[in-house]
Amino acid sequence: MTRLWRDMRAILASLLLLPVLAGCDRLPVAGSGPQVGDYRPEEAGTVDHALCLLGFTGVPMRELASGHHIVDVTLNGRPGTFVLDTGANATVIHAGYETDFGLAEGGRVGGAVGLGGAMEARQVGIDDFAIGPVPVRLRRIMVTDLGQIATMLAPMAGGSVHGIVGQDAMKAHRAVIDVSRSLVHLIPEDRDPAPVPAERCRTDASE
Template identity: 30%
Template sequence: MKKIIKINLLFVVVFLCACKYSTKKEEPVENQKFSLESYLIKDEYVKLELKKMSSGHLHIYGQLNGVKGNFILDTGAGATVIDKKNKEKFHMQAVNSGDEGTGAGGTGLQMLASEKNNFRIGELEMDELGLTLMSLGHVNKAFESMGLEEIDGVIGADILTNKKAIIDYSNLILYLKK
């Protein structure tokens, strides 16, 4: 019996010492706060701040071919579209794609294809990017009627899907994977 007590006492002492010298104190899972930002940054996402326009659109600045531009996000747009009147502003080479575009307030819009563009949003840089050019006059006319600044382009589902976008609407943050 004395031997069992000594073994149990030795076990308790070893257990207490191990607990005393443990350097990592973990909170119970139910007390831990999850941080979407921390999780995504560790997973190589870039955090980009958005502004909500009075029209309800999400706005972001970027640089296209080294030139600052004004863009909105449109999760329903199949492609990223640059206003064709800005072709020279952004130093874009373009060819007629033979396709016609349709968007809110516009149909039968001539589309141009532009390859090998450099698009930078915050810390995220996308090289050799293919983009579409078409008139966004109908969009800018609507913005003008609301007293809003014209946009240079629309960031569409091609970039949002390719960069595995996560939009935190409540905090107006766009996360894109590097």
């Protein structure tokens, strides 16, 4: 790694601290934890209901004191916590957790852009990936060092932050993000939004 690249990484990491520090004046009180989205597709006249009728499934996110949103994921059948990052071109896992999720060593070397700016990464195959209850059509994931990001966000998340959900996953499932209510809506199937039976959006169908 060149000196210029190391200097750029240091600058980008310091810039990442700005939104984290800006959120310090609204840190939650002890025991309150991240704010969790409330998904109610059965309520007629709501955005949740309207999107549900078009085939979307809402996945609650958790808003951290920094303003970042995290979601529960499953990677290779194992649960994890990822940051939702609309600025990341690819879904990435922190290299420190690759063995925990059964990822193979090696892989094709490439690059990714996200919370920490441009970064060196390698691409590896995966068996399955899901955001909440929605299976995601990803067959490969990027692996890189997200140590600084993971370390800064973990205390606010109340546990480990394992990676980043990027644009590749969001585009594949037509993601609609409701930031104010901490929800991300995804279409499970590979299709455009289209009407679905109203029964799908009843309370018992969404539980």
